[in-house]
Amino acid sequence: MKDYQLKALLQVVDSGSIRAAARALGISQPAVTKAIRELEAEVDAPLVHRSSRGVDLTECGRQLTIRARLVQAQLAMARQDIRQLQGGQQASVAVSVTPVVFMGALPEVLREFKREMPQAQVRLFEGLMPLALPQLREGFVDFAVAAAVEGSLDSDLELDPIAPIQMMVACRPGHPLARATTWEELVDAEWLVHRAPGSHHTVLFERFVREGLPVPERLLEANTFGVSWSLMTRSDLLLMLPERFLSIEPYARQIVRVPLRMELPALTLGILKLRASPLSLAAGRLATLFQRYCR
Template sequence: MTLKLSQIRDVVAIADGGSLRAAAQNLGLAQPALTRSIREVEHDLGVELFERLPRGMRLTPAGEVFVRRMRSIQAELQRSRDEIDQLKGLTIGQLTIGLSMASTIALLSGALAPFKARYPGVKLKIVEGLFPGLRRQIADGDLDFYVGPVAEVPLPREFVLEQLFTNERLVLGRVGHPMAHASSLAELADASWIGSALTEHREDELGLVFSTRGLPPPRVEVETSSALSTMMVAANSDLLAMLPRQYLRHPGAVDLLMPIPIRERLAAPAICLVRRAALPLPPAAEFFTDLIRRTAVHEARTRAE
């Protein structure tokens, strides 16, 4: 089977628009031409990519797999164009990166200004999240790279992992928390907690911290999937959160959250840079990762002092 770039464009456009009509309007094509294009692809593949509904079209399971791969091809083509332009000295294109909250707070400010000075025409798109949620986007090429905690190592060979610095967690609660003077994890045995997800095993993450110290499992009453929701729940309740120490430097946390001064040192997964192994980064992305590395060295030295 030989796919045309126009056919890839057509399939993705229908998946995005949800109907032939919407896709035809977005592409500036006649609906019959678009219909022929899709039927040719389906004939060559031997499967239906779309379920025809009374109002619109919906991807079949085979269509979902196909479209995900086609998006990767489109992203690689655009990345190739950007890379060639950047090699020619043009400062254009797009860089899409995944950052955790901790890496955003610790590293973004040191990299952003020099990057925009060197590549003023490159659009920077930042996707906030943790590795489990962004893993597929990295693998598919939707993200150029990810910077943040990685709890489950080693990673599959499709990824390249580079550790930037080790990290620590703090127990955080609202200002004026009734357990503000606790000095050990054991004194927090009756506390209620907020759970987050650094790995695919959300329910085990807090429990492991307690079990390794011979303590009963914590009572997790709220589970969150974003840094902002974690901070807001902690700031507006008596629930505690165990978060990377960088969260206290978030402007929104200064007047809302405080560390509980327990004596235990709580290791956090290291902050790492993760990219795909198969292809090198474009010049703009490579420049940004270099800035991230330099800022990480400064962050590690500051913590050591």
């Protein structure tokens, strides 16, 4: 596979048609078509469906597109590292950050990183697992600072541990269940959940099923933390949170820990990335700072 072929495929996907892709790439439509056909011949499978509405990917095309984005991201990192080593263009890093970090240690990490690399561009994304996993796999972020259940991650991912995270059930002050101590008291309440393969809620509920414990049925799925926090602190919805939030001001004053006499599975905070995908020089330095300040 050639670089120009993969670029043509990705541009067709992003533009929605061969004509628009040719215009964006500054080449002719026949040249784009030729590049796509060469790719199809190499993988021996159709990659796109052409219609009056434009171009749609086949399943083979979708799989190749995911990997092509990762290839292009790795090549861009290599070019960036070379320019950085030669004293040229400055670095760019994209990272997905879990809420307990962006509401806690993130300002210190960024302050130190900017001191060391003042011209570097940093892009931040919310890092709950349902959001972080596709961002990683599609090459939109270099790495994620994530809280995961060890042993639950797919084989294409690796987690470099930073610290364990103990979990709790949280609610607003004055909640009618704020003094509940048993799971049976809580199971019929309304719960906010973040659902994705490997997420804390998914793993916990799967454990409950294995152990014969009742699983909450009144669930509201909210895969962005801002929505979850707003609803938990302004309604009777319950949410499982890292205990660290009790030491992060001013957020600690907005919540109460429910004194549940049941151990919840701990999470592992760490640097999550694609296995065998090296970080750029700048991304590696930023990851090191997260490891230092988040312990």
